[in-house]
Amino acid sequence: MVAWLAVRLPQIRNSQFAIRNPQSPMASSAHFFNSILGPLDYYRSPMANADDRAVRILLFDEETLVRAALRKLLESWNGIEVVSECGNTEEAVDGIQRSDPDLVLATMTSDNEEDFEMVGDLVRASERAKVLVLTGETSQEAVIGVVRLGARGVVFKKRAAAELRKAIQKVHEGELWLDRLSLAMLVTEATRPDPSRGGKGQSRFGLLTGREREVTALVTKGYKNKEIGERLFISETTVRHHLTTIFKKLNVSSRFELITYLHRHRVSAPSKPEPPSETAARKGAGRG
Numbered sequence: 001m002v003a004w005l006a007v008r009l010p011q012i013r014n015s016q017f018a019i020r021n022p023q024s025p026m027a028s029s030a031h032f033f034n035s036i037l038g039p040l041d042y043y044r045s046p047m048a049n050a051d052d053r054a055v056r057i058l059l060f061d062e063e064t065l066v067r068a069a070l071r072k073l074l075e076s077w078n079g080i081e082v083v084s085e086c087g088n089t090e091e092a093v094d095g096i097q098r099s100d101p102d103l104v105l106a107t108m109t110s111d112n113e114e115d116f117e118m119v120g121d122l123v124r125a126s127e128r129a130k131v132l133v134l135t136g137e138t139s140q141e142a143v144i145g146v147v148r149l150g151a152r153g154v155v156f157k158k159r160a161a162a163e164l165r166k167a168i169q170k171v172h173e174g175e176l177w178l179d180r181l182s183l184a185m186l187v188t189e190a191t192r193p194d195p196s197r198g199g200k201g202q203s204r205f206g207l208l209t210g211r212e213r214e215v216t217a218l219v220t221k222g223y224k225n226k227e228i229g230e231r232l233f234i235s236e237t238t239v240r241h242h243l244t245t246i247f248k249k250l251n252v253s254s255r256f257e258l259i260t261y262l263h264r265h266r267v268s269a270p271s272k273p274e275p276p277s278e279t280a281a282r283k284g285a286g287r288g
Contacts (some may be wrong), residue, residue: 002210026085028116039218045264051286053171054079054080054081055079055080055102055103055168055172055191056081056083056088056100056101056102056103057074057081057082057083057101057102057103057105057168058082058083058084058085058092058095058096058099058101058103058105059071059074059082059085059086059105060086060087060089060092060104060105060106060107060122060130061085061087061106061107061134062087062088062107062109063087064087064119066107067087069083070105070107070134071085072119072238073083073124073164074105077165079169081170083099083101083166083234084098084099084101088237089117089121089122090123092106092121092125093121093122093125096122096125096126096129097125100128100129101126101128101129101169102129102130102172103129103132103168104122104126104129104130104131104132104215105129105132105134105168106118106119106122106131106132106134106212107133107134107135107152108134108135108138108146109135109136109137109186110132110255111138111139111141111142111145112257113254113256116149116174116222116255116256116259117143117222117224119131119133119146119149119150119151119222120150120221120222120223121222123149123150123151123221123222123239124150124221126277130152130171130172131151131152131156132151132152132153132155132167132168132171132177132205133146133151133153133154133155134154134155134157134164135154135155135156135157136155136156136157136158137158138157140181140182140185140255141260142256143182144185144186144260144261144263145184145256145259147176147186147257148184148263149222149259150222152171152175152176152177153167153170153171153175153176153177153178154178154179154181154182155167155177195208204249204250204251204266205248205250206261208246208250209247211232211242212246212249213248214232215228215232215239215242215243216246216258217231217257217264218231219243219255219259220258220262223261225239225240226239227245243255246258
């Protein structure tokens, strides 16, 4: 079985990592959903929680049958309570507010822009809850991308069910759950010399106007075009025009590539764009 890493967040900053190899009672070749077909009692065992209470989980997946299977699996484990299940982002955001879960388990079906927006929406709605992403085959860049958006971990569907159980436990306890390669990429970026002292990435970012930097900052937080326009008092069309210009200046083609670019070059966009005054907003509505 491939070794997985549970990393405490403070340890990332200190470049100290705890390597853990979850022991699964299943054969290593078994896939994630195969466990649901067998006797679920076989996988029952107490879950160690951070406060000895059941981990309250909101389950998010677009497919009804998948949600049903996941719920049956999760509720077969001691120490886990599924408090809500949702089939779209709007329901999930509302469910987070209503049920106040400890953890949001969300399925990401691909690494397109919509899925990244979904993860960003869930993270923003989850002031207290931690977001754990369940996904199929995807790129390491996509894994790191969802972590940058605020998710606390990623579990691949092909892994054993026991690994999902372990990931839920560790993320609930405040750790980050990533595969070895994704973690290595994060460490490499964290220890790479700061290119702000010189480099093409930093100089390209310097080509952006103040407004374009504000738009970039909101994109990195997962906001959609309409939300960006509302915060900056500009039209959605103007936001799209700004993004076209930003992509051209930085030589990227999507929001995901933009976020990856900023992290790769260690560029900091403005953390809190200042909206124009009400008077300026009335005068400049629809202008960038």
